Amino acid sequence: xxxxxxxxxxxxxxxxxxxxxxxxxxxxxxxxxxxxxxxxxxxxxxxxxxxxxxxxxxxxxxxxxxxxxxxxxxxxxxxxxxxxxxxxxxxxxxxxxxxxxxxxxxxxxxxxxxxxxxxxxxxxxxxxxxxxxxxxxxx
Numbered sequence: 283x284x285x286x287x288x289x290x291x292x293x294x295x296x297x298x299x300x301x302x303x304x305x306x307x308x309x310x311x312x313x314x315x316x317x318x319x320x321x322x323x324x325x326x327x328x329x330x331x332x333x334x335x336x337x338x339x340x341x342x343x344x345x346x347x348x349x350x351x352x353x354x355x356x357x358x359x360x361x362x363x364x365x366x367x368x369x370x371x372x373x374x375x376x377x378x379x380x381x382x383x384x385x386x387x388x389x390x391x392x393x394x395x396x397x398x399x400x401x402x403x404x405x406x407x408x409x410x411x412x413x414x415x416x417x418x419x420x421x
Contacts, residue, residue, distance in 0.1 A: 293333055297361045298340040299405035302326050305337050308403050312382045313365070335363065364398075364410035366419075372397045375411045392416055 299305035306326040309315045315328040315335060324342040328335045340356035367375055376386060379401055387408075388400040396416035401409050414420065 291333065294336050295333070295363050296336040296338055296355075296357075297363060297403070297405070297407050298343075298357045299337050299403070299407070300339065300341075301404065302337055302339055304404045309335060309337070312379070312384060313409075330365070360406050360408060362408040362410065364412050366414050367411045369413055369415075372399060372411065372413065375399055 297305070302320075302323070302325070306317065306320070306328070309328050310317060315330050317326060318329045318334065319325075319327040324339055326337045328337070338356065340358055343356040344354045376389065376399055379386060379399070384401050386399060387402060388398070391397050394415065396413045398410055398412040398416065403409050
């Protein structure tokens, strides 16, 4: 039986970090997300308008000890998240990130004219800011 329809959006994205406090500070203070929920030593969840960024300690998510009704999960190594930027915001993001001492790892235009800026979070996850037209979306 097929699904009722294709999903409409990604609801949450998980990144794995060894230092929750440092990573959470980056996503709050540099990116501007709001903290939604924290379980010390396990995870920090941050709101990004209509989706969530979930920061997990990969070691802690391997063993839930019956505390959480979800299966153990986790990843080692660098992950990736891309934030949608509005047309005309890319220069502002570049200036903001630079002013916060965040090094721009890459800045380029894709075929079709969309621009992406890449930086690294404190856990070395790849963090991208891109115009929605990269994937054919209007805004």
